[in-house]
Amino acid sequence: MTNRCLGAALVLGLLTLPTACSKKQDQAVATGGYQPAQTAPGAPTAQSGVPQAQPGTPTPQPSATAPAPTPVPQATDPAVAAAIQPVLTQLGASQVVAGSKPLGTAVVGNVGPGQTLESQLMLQPNKCYSVVAAGAPTITELSVQLVAVTILPGLAPVLATDQDTGPTAVLGKKPNCYKWALPVPVAAKIVVQASGGQGPAAAQAYEK
Numbered sequence: 001m002t003n004r005c006l007g008a009a010l011v012l013g014l015l016t017l018p019t020a021c022s023k024k025q026d027q028a029v030a031t032g033g034y035q036p037a038q039t040a041p042g043a044p045t046a047q048s049g050v051p052q053a054q055p056g057t058p059t060p061q062p063s064a065t066a067p068a069p070t071p072v073p074q075a076t077d078p079a080v081a082a083a084i085q086p087v088l089t090q091l092g093a094s095q096v097v098a099g100s101k102p103l104g105t106a107v108v109g110n111v112g113p114g115q116t117l118e119s120q121l122m123l124q125p126n127k128c129y130s131v132v133a134a135g136a137p138t139i140t141e142l143s144v145q146l147v148a149v150t151i152l153p154g155l156a157p158v159l160a161t162d163q164d165t166g167p168t169a170v171l172g173k174k175p176n177c178y179k180w181a182l183p184v185p186v187a188a189k190i191v192v193q194a195s196g197g198q199g200p201a202a203a204q205a206y207e208k
Helices: 003-031 078-095
Strands: 101-111 117-123 128-135 139-148 158-161 168-171 186-197 199-207
Touching (some): 078 101, 078 168, 078 199, 101 117, 101 186, 117 128, 117 199, 128 139, 128 186, 139 168
Antiparallel strands (some): 101 199, 117 186, 128 168, 139 158, 139 186
16 A cells, blocks of 8 residues: 555545544433333333332222121020019909900010010900000100001001000009090001010000
8 A cells, every 4th residue: 555545534534523422422421311211022111109019919909898787686584574474464364354355475585775576456346445465664754555467667656555564564553444436447566665674575456
């Protein structure tokens, strides 16, 4: 190679070197010297402030609130129920109109806060009805009502109620009794409840 060719090559190399350096410097200034990290294939992409769920992780479900348990009535002690029966018999003999007959058998159960004792019967035309009720000594105030049974929700008219105080109650006390005046029979129920105390109670209906 001649001296002229060497000189031309040298001059050409000196001219292109500053241009390449200038391009690298321009790129450094544009990125502020920061080079973004490379994301590996298949790696989850994180977004600012938002956690990313990993594949296969179960989504938490809101827990359901269990309903409050409903109070369960306690069974009546047979011995206590047997002790109440003579009181019912005595009330029927002394407080009910003469000639009345027991209607079915006595109903026995616990009464108190949130608990009532109920029994259904059919009121017949031209018939007269009485109900006697007695409670254990733990009951200080017992009441008995005769309530009509209707097909309308929330409608249960009270037909009669006792006027006694204490652990015994008599509805339709002699010389009177409750008479169903309509010419057709109607379904009704006896409702015994305690407004004072709680415990076993019993009720017996009479018809004349």
